[in-house]
Amino acid sequence: MSDVTAEITAEELMAITASRLLADHKVVFAGVGMPLLASAVARHRHAPNLTIVLEGGIIGTTLLPGKLPISTNEMRAAYGAQMLTDITDIFLYAQRGYFDYGFLGAAQVDMYGNINTSVIGRAERPRVRLPGSGGANDIISLCHEVLIVTQHEPRRFVERVDFITSPGYLSGGDSRARAGLRTGRLGPVVTDLALLDFEPDSRRMRLRALQPGVTVAQVRAQTGFDLLLSDALEELAPPSPEEIAIYRELRDGPVRVAVDVP
Amino acid sequence: MEHVDKRMSAEEAAALIRDGDHVAIGGTLYSRTPMALVFALLRQRRRHLTVSRPLACYEIELFLSTGALDRIVSSWVGIGLPWGLPPIFRHYVERGEVAFDEWSHLAMGLRYKAGAMGVPFLPTLTMLGSDLATRMDLQTVTCPYTGDLLAAVPALNPDVALLHAHRADMFGNVQVDGYQHMDVDMARAARTVIVSAEQIVSPEEIAARPDRTMLPHFAVDAVVAAPHGAYPHECYGRYGPDLAHFDAYAAAAKQDGPAAGLRYVEQNVDAHAGFAGFVAGAGPARLAALAADAGELMPT
Numbered sequence: 001m002s003d004v005t006a007e008i009t010a011e012e013l014m015a016i017t018a019s020r021l022l023a024d025h026k027v028v029f030a031g032v033g034m035p036l037l038a039s040a041v042a043r044h045r046h047a048p049n050l051t052i053v054l055e056g057g058i059i060g061t062t063l064l065p066g067k068l069p070i071s072t073n074e075m076r077a078a079y080g081a082q083m084l085t086d087i088t089d090i091f092l093y094a095q096r097g098y099f100d101y102g103f104l105g106a107a108q109v110d111m112y113g114n115i116n117t118s119v120i121g122r123a124e125r126p127r128v129r130l131p132g133s134g135g136a137n138d139i140i141s142l143c144h145e146v147l148i149v150t151q152h153e154p155r156r157f158v159e160r161v162d163f164i165t166s167p168g169y170l171s172g173g174d175s176r177a178r179a180g181l182r183t184g185r186l187g188p189v190v191t192d193l194a195l196l197d198f199e200p201d202s203r204r205m206r207l208r209a210l211q212p213g214v215t216v217a218q219v220r221a222q223t224g225f226d227l228l229l230s231d232a233l234e235e236l237a238p239p240s241p242e243e244i245a246i247y248r249e250l251r252d253g254p255v256r257v258a259v260d261v262p
Numbered sequence: 263m264e265h266v267d268k269r270m271s272a273e274e275a276a277a278l279i280r281d282g283d284h285v286a287i288g289g290t291l292y293s294r295t296p297m298a299l300v301f302a303l304l305r306q307r308r309r310h311l312t313v314s315r316p317l318a319c320y321e322i323e324l325f326l327s328t329g330a331l332d333r334i335v336s337s338w339v340g341i342g343l344p345w346g347l348p349p350i351f352r353h354y355v356e357r358g359e360v361a362f363d364e365w366s367h368l369a370m371g372l373r374y375k376a377g378a379m380g381v382p383f384l385p386t387l388t389m390l391g392s393d394l395a396t397r398m399d400l401q402t403v404t405c406p407y408t409g410d411l412l413a414a415v416p417a418l419n420p421d422v423a424l425l426h427a428h429r430a431d432m433f434g435n436v437q438v439d440g441y442q443h444m445d446v447d448m449a450r451a452a453r454t455v456i457v458s459a460e461q462i463v464s465p466e467e468i469a470a471r472p473d474r475t476m477l478p479h480f481a482v483d484a485v486v487a488a489p490h491g492a493y494p495h496e497c498y499g500r501y502g503p504d505l506a507h508f509d510a511y512a513a514a515a516k517q518d519g520p521a522a523g524l525r526y527v528e529q530n531v532d533a534h535a536g537f538a539g540f541v542a543g544a545g546p547a548r549l550a551a552l553a554a555d556a557g558e559l560m561p562t
Contacts, residue, residue: 087290126356131348132337
């Protein structure tokens with residue numbers, strides 16, 4: 001048992017931590033990669049009635065273990081779905097307020113939860129041109145609670161993003177509402193080191209809980225800005241063998257029945 | 263409007279596209295990309311094109327590598343998650359040699375929808391507050407009834423839309439299985455609509471399932487028969503994506519940049535008289551395996 005939990009990867013840790021934040025009977029608009037995997041783990045464990053929505057116009061996908069999609073606009077993403085519509089339509093469901101959670105990854109995220117997936121450097125002549133928003137800007141603008149999951153590194157956790165592809169709390173305080181973004185708040189940010197949230201007045205990112213065995217100093221060293229600290233700092237429970245087994249079966253397909261080793 | 267037989271070859275259809283046109287490409291990323299039509303357009307080496315697409319895949323890099331593009335309009339350009347950042351796209355954008363207008367995914371959809379509705383803009387709650395909005399000079403409007411602040415996304419009316427469908431009749435009644443991406447709005451927004459189809463079916467077959475028709479004949483200008491017309495990308499229910507083909511492309515693009523894109527076009531597009539020759543190169547075993555992949559994912 002301890003063998004399984006000892007060799008867990010950062011990706012598994014993040015996906016499993018994030019999966020626990022999704023409640024049953026809710027609707028999650030998930031991006032591809034870790035958000036989708038975390039949503040699928042939740043469905044297979046504690047939230048069997050969680051509806052997964054994907055931007056390809058797919059509602060209620062169930063996913064075929066071992067055949068996970070690498071795009072949210074392809075056939076594997078539609079496996080077992082209850083409804084297929086078009087892309088614009090799926091975002092209009094979000095705009096109407098049907099989606100409880102939005103769930104995103106991030107190349108760069110800042111102290112106010114703004115996400116950059118567009119450019120490193122200047123917009124006109126970027127040092128690195130990244131693929132772009134896709135649906136991330138819409139998901140963070142239109143879903144009720146937005147979860148972010150990303151690896152904890154100084155190059156990702158920056159004081160100000162080079163470019164706000166997807167608006168978090170903009171410059172803090174009530175600036176998000178003043179920009180006309182009436183719906184949506186940022187939920188937790190999940191990383192391989194910690195779980196973070198946003199302090200209610202300043203809207204600045206705050207350390208809320210630590211992954212098992214991680215220290216505050218370690219988190220600070222991997223964060224490119226001054227992190228607020230919650231008064232009630234907690235430690236997260238490590239992934240259970242059951243959670244790890246569910247995650248790995250989804251990713252790799254059904255496990256062959258093992259012969260008992262005495 | 264009179265019913266006219268609109269069937270033609272992909273090359274004849276591509277000849278309808280002129281230098282400087284805005285060409286919208288249907289499907290999304292690697293799903294139902296109208297690859298037979300894309301190849302025909304690549305073969306003609308048009309110049310100064312603008313290409314728009316909801317999410318764009320490596321076809322953008324092929325247009326870039328052959329010097330066809332002045333501007334890209336999209337919410338996302340890549341190859342796909344496993345292949346990392348698209349090197350040829352990066353090459354051109356980072357040098358300022360092509361313009362990239364980045365809109366959010368919903369904004370792309372609403373731009374085509376406004377174009378399809380015949381209105382100059384649509385109000386929405388997305389893209390507000392972001393640098394996407396600043397960079398695209400997105401304007402806002404105040405609702406005359408509630409006083410609410412809304413983004414005003416401008417209509418997009420492409421000169422030409424290229425789509426790939428499952429079935430069409432000779433008049434241009436078009437049916438698609440599975441998700442529709444943004445194809446319907448894109449087509450209705452465009453001035454000229456070219457549709458390739460896996461199968462050309464009889465008008466009776468269309469009329470037997472009229473609820474499946476996504477575009478009527480009067481919205482379509484050209485119909486092209488193109489079995490496997492989205493290959494190496496996927497076509498819902500028919501065939502999965504040829505990921506080994508993607509692997510080879512991405513490895514070459516990473517190593518040689520635009521030279522690899524040009525070489526790809528010379529070897530896969532120019533070397534064949536038509537798209538069928540390229541598809542045949544995949545071989546029957548490969549195509550059968552991709553069809554089996556699709557079959558496994560379909561509802562039973």
